[in-house]
Amino acid sequence: MSRVPLFCDVALAERIEHAEARLMAAATxxxxxxxxxxxxxxxxxxxGVATYAGAGSPFNKIAGLGFDGIPDEAALDxxxxxxxxxxxxxxxxVAHLANPAVGALLTDRxxxxxxxxxxxxxxxxSGHERVVSPGIEVRECRDGEFDAWLQAVTDGFAHPDGQGVPTHEEFPREVLADAExxxxxxxxxxxxxxxxxxxAAGGSLRITDRIAQLTGAATAPxxxxxxVQTALVSARLADAAAAGCDLAVVTTQPGSTSQQNVQRRGFHLLYTRTVLVKDAPPPGSAARSGTALAGRAARRPRGAWEETPDGVRVVEHEGSREGLRPLFALAEDSPEQLTSYIDDGRVLVALRGADVLGHLQLTGTDRAGEFEIKNMAVREDRQHAGIGSRLVRCAMDLAAGESGTRLLVxxxxxxxxxxxxxQxxxxxxxxxxxxAFTARTGYPPGLLVDGIELRDRVWLDHPLAPTNASLPSPPPRES
Known part of the structure; x- marks a missing residue:
């Protein structure tokens, strides 16, 4: 385990906040x-992402704001x-490393x-090792153990340690059960x-983008x-390190015993989130005006791609991506992984009329100027017709137009x-x-590609030529 204190810059905070937003979206x-x-x-x-999962749910929030522009007032409406x-x-x-204008906007509202x-x-x-404590065993929950796990966690949450700033949130057992x-x-x-x-205790772990999110833990009084808590933290860190994570994160109440415990395990304070709340209006009162929520799902790209003689054009997809999930699934063998990132970045689609022939998902990374093709597929009956190549070229144009210097896949x-x-x-x-493809990361064992076991991942990159061209927006998506 590395004991080198982490310096958290804006890029690292953005990486963590985007992982948190993806988790909220997937859970919702x-x-x-x-x-x-x-x-x-x-x-x-x-x-960022706004999520509502049900009455009283801990997933009801806005997460990840302040790292990709200022929210549009109409979208907030x-x-x-x-x-x-x-x-x-x-x-x-809102993280304190986010754009300060976000906090000002929200308080004004x-x-x-x-x-x-x-x-x-x-x-x-990779050298992180478990702490072995006499009489204590930590392992993944087995079938039939969830109720006992939940009882220990709810019992722990019901009896806070009394140290530090108290939480403003309390959730009934049935709400926590559904959330877990x-x-x-x-x-x-x-x-x-x-x-x-x-x-004696329960905890949880989610791995995404090489980040190990310790998503909650509590010990019965x-x-x-x-x-017990030391062993629980240690076991999850060891499993995360073995899975290739380079970073573990945990959220605690300021000054709490939980914060003290993880700092003893080598964690360092990276940043603080401010929790801002706008109360629901009284029943029957009018809400602020604005356009439809569904119309705010994605920004438009700056590039324009002409329709080819055979009627194929590339545009940015707007709205829900659930209709594209079968196409995404052609390039992703893990449903869990797909759910975790399907709403990330921007998606280009190749269309003939209203018929979707293929797609490409373009996301940013934690490095300035670097973009990634996260998921790309062409419908099986339209493969080998140049559609994939065209989607890649459009992605290069789009990334280069946004000061991108390198494209990864x-x-x-x-x-x-x-x-x-x-190539x-x-x-x-x-x-x-x-x-990279293991049960730990959501891929069932025994998957074969061309008769070869799915195990390792290859990274490729392509430099991007700078462009100063100011191109018109692409045509709107046809509904």
């Missing part, structure tokens, strides 16, 4: 699928109206400061800690001060077809990430 989508209705919503706003229609307040969690929470981080390396089930569907792994054979080492395709587009091999 899982809640929608669990209920089988449309009472919840996920709306992208200025690089629509989000606030959507919460108000459900009788819920709007809670915005009537949001009030309610609380703070601290985000701590730890640099990981939705977390599991979003890729969160639950861990149980046993002391002398009895369930009868088992506190016996090293990753593909399975076993997928020789993809490796040939990207024909001018990409060159950059690195190999071993054991």
């Amino acid at each position: 989508e899982a809640a929608r699928l669990r209920r089988g209705d449309d009472s919840g919503f996920v709306a992208r706003v200025a690089g 629509d989000i606030e109206r959507a919460f108000a229609q459900r009788g819920a307040p709007v809670q915005a969690e 009537g949001y009030r400061l309610t609380s703070f929470e601290n985000v701590l981080g730890l640099a990981l390396d 089930r939705d977390f599991a569907a979003a890729g969160v792994v639950h861990y149980v800690a046993l002391r002398d054979g009895a369930v 009868a088992h506190r001060r016996h090293g 990753a593909t399975a080492a076993a997928d020789s077809g993809n490796l040939r395709f990207y 024909r587009q001018g990409f060159r091999l950059r690195s190999v990430e071993r054991d």
